Amino acid sequence: xxxxxxxxxxxxxxxxxxxxxxxxxxxxxxxxxxxxxxxxxxxxxxxxxxxxxxxxxxxxxxxxxxxxxxxxxxxxxxxxxxxxxxxxxxxxxxxxxxxxxxxxxxxxxxxxxxxxxxxxxxxxxxxxxxxxxxxxxxxxxxxxxxxxxxxxxxxxxxxxxxxxxxxxxxxxxxxxxxxxxxxxxxxxxxxxxxxxxxxxxxxxxxxxxxxxxxxxxxxxxxxxxxxxxxxxxxxxxxxxxxxxxxxxxxxxxxxx
Numbered sequence: 001x002x003x004x005x006x007x008x009x010x011x012x013x014x015x016x017x018x019x020x021x022x023x024x025x026x027x028x029x030x031x032x033x034x035x036x037x038x039x040x041x042x043x044x045x046x047x048x049x050x051x052x053x054x055x056x057x058x059x060x061x062x063x064x065x066x067x068x069x070x071x072x073x074x075x076x077x078x079x080x081x082x083x084x085x086x087x088x089x090x091x092x093x094x095x096x097x098x099x100x101x102x103x104x105x106x107x108x109x110x111x112x113x114x115x116x117x118x119x120x121x122x123x124x125x126x127x128x129x130x131x132x133x134x135x136x137x138x139x140x141x142x143x144x145x146x147x148x149x150x151x152x153x154x155x156x157x158x159x160x161x162x163x164x165x166x167x168x169x170x171x172x173x174x175x176x177x178x179x180x181x182x183x184x185x186x187x188x189x190x191x192x193x194x195x196x197x198x199x200x201x202x203x204x205x206x207x208x209x210x211x212x213x214x215x216x217x218x219x220x221x222x223x224x225x226x227x228x229x230x231x232x233x234x235x236x237x238x239x240x241x242x243x244x245x246x247x248x249x250x251x252x253x254x255x256x
Contacts (some may be wrong), residue, residue, distance in 0.1 A: 010076055010227045011147070017064075018143040024057065025136040032129045043129035044184070058186050065172050065193050069200065076146070076227055078161075078168035081219055082204045087211045088218035095213045099157040099166045106156050106167060114177045121181045131178040132187075138175040146229070161230055164220050166212065169201035 007015075032043045040046075047053055067075060071083045080086050117134060120126045145152065146162055159165050172194035179187040210216040218224060 008226060008228050010074065011229055013074060014076075014143055014146055018140065018147065020060075021136070021139045021143065025133070025140055028129075028133055028136050032133055035129065042127065043132055044182075054186055058190065061172075061190055062193060065197050068169060068172075068197055073226070076168070076229075077163040077219065077225055078165050078227075079201075081163070081211055081217060082169070082201060082208075084208075084211075086217075086219045087208070088224065090216055090218045090221075092215045094215055095209050096215050097166060097209060097213055099159050102156045102158065103166045106152055106170075109156075110174055110177070117178060118181050128182045131182050134178045135176060138178070142171050142175055160214075161225075163225055163227065164214055166205075170198055173198040 028043055028047075031046045034040055035042050035046070041049070068079055071080060071085055077086075117126060117131070121128075121131055150162070152167065153159055153162070153165065157166060162168060173191075176187075176191045176194045179191045182188075205212055211219075214220045222230075
């Protein structure tokens with residue numbers, strides 16, 4: 001009988017991020033609903049009347065992104081494979097990045113998808129508040145993709161896990177895409193830093209593709225993973241199946 005594996009420090013940090021990002025989204029959503037129902041100040045006006053919220057939120061995301069520029073044992077292996085110290089030569093010189101073409105498709109889909117929201121915003125149908133809410137919703141979806149289910153992995157990339165993900169460090173740029181349409185210094189600074197993070201990632205990929213290939217970098221092998229997120233996901237799937245089985249059994253008994 002296999003023993004249950006404890007959740008890793010990195011996964012715990014993901015849950016913490018999920019918690020405060022969810023709270024932020026709920027606060028923004030409540031503020032936006034109040035604005036629409038009672039014609040009070042917009043979300044932007046409400047937030048700017050409490051600059052402390054802007055400073056703290058901005059600082060948290062900036063710190064998260066800045067950490068990605070440097071090696072860290074508190075970050076996911078998915079974003080750490082770009083660094084030279086995490087390149088463990090496998091002895092194989094055949095570089096294989098099977099999901100590279102899929103990355104281009106993801107970029108096109110994301111640009112078109114957000115272009116629709118951008119067009120609606122420029123047409124005056126969507127306001128800045130919606131774009132801020134969209135950005136906040138993306139931040140939650142980002143963690144959901146890591147912890148529970150990632151549509152990009154399942155439908156596009158087909159990679160084995162987040163550690164081998166070709167586009168892992170695209171997450172902040174994707175998250176902050178809607179901020180392009182909100183003309184504020186604090187929104188554009190977040191977007192600019194996220195784009196810088198993406199550019200750094202892509203430059204490293206093209207200069208050192210061997211670090212991103214499972215065949216040439218043993219760091220991407222399961223035995224060297226420190227996150228153990230797949231084990232965590234298996235436990236969650238097992239729990240979900242038990243809940244489904246229990247619910248089905250209860251419904252069957254009620255029908256008797």
